[in-house]
Amino acid sequence: MGPLQIKNILQTSPENQSVTVKGWVRTKRESKNAIFIALNDGSTIHNIQAVAEPGQFSAELLSTVTTGSCLKITGQLVESQGSGQAVEVKIDDILVYGTADPESFPLQPKKHSLEFLREIAHLRPRTNTFSAILRIRHALAFAVHQYFNDGGFFYLHTPVITASDAEGAGEMFRVTTLDLNKLPRTEEGAINFKEDFFGREANLTVSGQLEGELGAMALSKIYTFGPTFRAENSNTTRHLAEFWMIEPEMAFFELEDNMNLAEDFVKKVITYALIHCKDDLNFLQNRLAEEDKNKPQNERSIPLLEKLSFVVDNPFERLTYTEAIEILLKSKPHKEKKFQYPVGWGIDLSSEHERYLVEKHFKKPVILTNYPKEIKSFYMKLDEDGKTVRAMDVLFPGIGEIIGGSQREEDYDKLLGRVKEVGIDPENLWWYLETRKFGTAPHSGFGLGFERLVLFVTGMSNIRDVIPFPRYPKSAEF
Ligand code: ATP
Numbered sequence: 115m116g117p118l119q120i121k122n123i124l125q126t127s128p129e130n131q132s133v134t135v136k137g138w139v140r141t142k143r144e145s146k147n148a149i150f151i152a153l154n155d156g157s158t159i160h161n162i163q164a165v166a167e168p169g170q171f172s173a174e175l176l177s178t179v180t181t182g183s184c185l186k187i188t189g190q191l192v193e194s195q196g197s198g199q200a201v202e203v204k205i206d207d208i209l210v211y212g213t214a215d216p217e218s219f220p221l222q223p224k225k226h227s228l229e230f231l232r233e234i235a236h237l238r239p240r241t242n243t244f245s246a247i248l249r250i251r252h253a254l255a256f257a258v259h260q261y262f263n264d265g266g267f268f269y270l271h272t273p274v275i276t277a278s279d280a281e282g283a284g285e286m287f288r289v290t291t292l293d294l295n296k297l298p299r300t301e302e303g304a305i306n307f308k309e310d311f312f313g314r315e316a317n318l319t320v321s322g323q324l325e326g327e328l329g330a331m332a333l334s335k336i337y338t339f340g341p342t343f344r345a346e347n348s349n350t351t352r353h354l355a356e357f358w359m360i361e362p363e364m365a366f367f368e369l370e371d372n373m374n375l376a377e378d379f380v381k382k383v384i385t386y387a388l389i390h391c392k393d394d395l396n397f398l399q400n401r402l403a404e405e406d407k408n409k410p411q412n413e414r415s416i417p418l419l420e421k422l423s424f425v426v427d428n429p430f431e432r433l434t435y436t437e438a439i440e441i442l443l444k445s446k447p448h449k450e451k452k453f454q455y456p457v458g459w460g461i462d463l464s465s466e467h468e469r470y471l472v473e474k475h476f477k478k479p480v481i482l483t484n485y486p487k488e489i490k491s492f493y494m495k496l497d498e499d500g501k502t503v504r505a506m507d508v509l510f511p512g513i514g515e516i517i518g519g520s521q522r523e524e525d526y527d528k529l530l531g532r533v534k535e536v537g538i539d540p541e542n543l544w545w546y547l548e549t550r551k552f553g554t555a556p557h558s559g560f561g562l563g564f565e566r567l568v569l570f571v572t573g574m575s576n577i578r579d580v581i582p583f584p585r586y587p588k589s590a591e592f
């Protein structure tokens with residue numbers, strides 16, 4: 115398994131045993147009596163301190179040991195003399211794997227802005243903040259698989275390239291091998307996609323749901339967890355052009371079961387992070403508190419760990435869209451015309467409305483159900499009144515929508531009617547419609563944007579800072 119990780123070495127009891135540590139220098143400090151090197155290998159937020167005596171190494175060697183350089187240090191693991199760490203390495207030997215010229219290495223031991231770090235995304239995992247986020251992201255991904263595996267779900271790999279544009283018309287990325295400078299034309303002059311790689315138009319997927327439903331109609335409970343692409347030019351702090359989506363789909367689940375699963379699922383994965391990412395969450399909590407120091411008392415946020423525990427420990431508020439509209443119509447910002455977008459039955463709630471409900475009115479996560487069919491997708495099951503559908507959105511503080519889901523329409527005729535109503539050619543969805551012809555079953559599912567979950571758990575405020583290499587309008591550098 116390679117060399118011991120710093121995380122493990124820090125937990126070893128010091129008995130003057132010889133150790134080898136490999137990692138990147140965070141800081142080097144020279145005093146009269148000793149030289150201190152703080153080394154980090156990304157296995158933990160904590161550095162290991164390595165100590166040399168003055169004169170033990172040449173000035174030439176020491177001059178290459180600078181912030182960002184990569185070292186192999188051999189020495190003895192001893193009890194630390196200083197405070198702040200239990201153990202340290204008494205250095206016998208230093209090998210410099212790679213130097214980092216202080217004149218040009220952009221990361222210095224000081225605070226850099228998140229915006230600046232986005233411009234050096236190739237190096238930002240070397241910062242405390244980003245390594246903490248990446249470790250938490252990993253833990254959450256692991257917890258997702260564990261949760262579903264324990265629950266009897268099967269991981270279904272749905273395609274990244276799709277020919278059905280049913281869901282995301284307008285916000286899809288095209289996939290083609292045609293020569294853009296020499297497009298083949300039909301006799302009518304249109305682009306002839308018959309000559310394209312797949313013999314038809316193809317795009318990157320905006321959701322694995324439709325294929326997920328096919329899986330659920332055989333395996334009963336499946337989930338997908340894969341990259342999803344949306345060419346939305348929205349430039350918000352909650353949207354990426356490439357993000358990871360988790361989509362469970364379950365046969366024999368009605369809306370109520372779907373809500374119960376969604377609530378239990380997010381609570382369990384957050385709990386996993388609370389148990390396994392204590393050091394990183396503490397670090398991020400302190401970072402937020404530090405930022406908050408400059409803000410007036412009433413604008414300061416609740417400590418991160420408290421916020422996460424609160425979500426885990428309290429039931430989410432459940433109400434219908436119609437009830438939510440009534441609350442919004444009676445609200446102060448509505449009466450004082452403070453909302454940017456007007457409120458009324460039938461509107462697609464905007465994030466300011468969602469956040470009012472969650473942050474001001476209920477002060478906890480909210481699940482809204484039974485939305486007007488006009489603002490939801492064609493595949494959602496119609497309610498008896500024919501006006502609303504069995505949709506459910508889970509809304510979170512600071513984020514707004516984190517999950518969107520529904521009970522699906524399992525009746526062939528009703529589904530076909532809706533497909534035609536919204537102007538989709540049923541020919542394009544023949545395979546999807548056939549599931550309703552051959553052994554149809556009540557079923558439900560939802561989609562959780564993985565980065566929105568990571569955003570919530572880390573307390574970060576921009577989604578671009580919780581994925582290693584963010585894709586957004588005009589940005590695909592790394
Ligand atoms: P929103 O209204 O916030 O754009 P949506 O209604 O388009 O979301 P869905 O199509 O229901 O979202 O997708 C399911 C989930 O995927 C959302 O609840 C959200 O968590 C996530 N999501 C959607 N679009 C994006 C995006 N561009 N970047 C990151 N996550 C996204």
Ligand code: MN
Nearest residue numbers: 344346348353
């Ligand atoms: Mn969207």
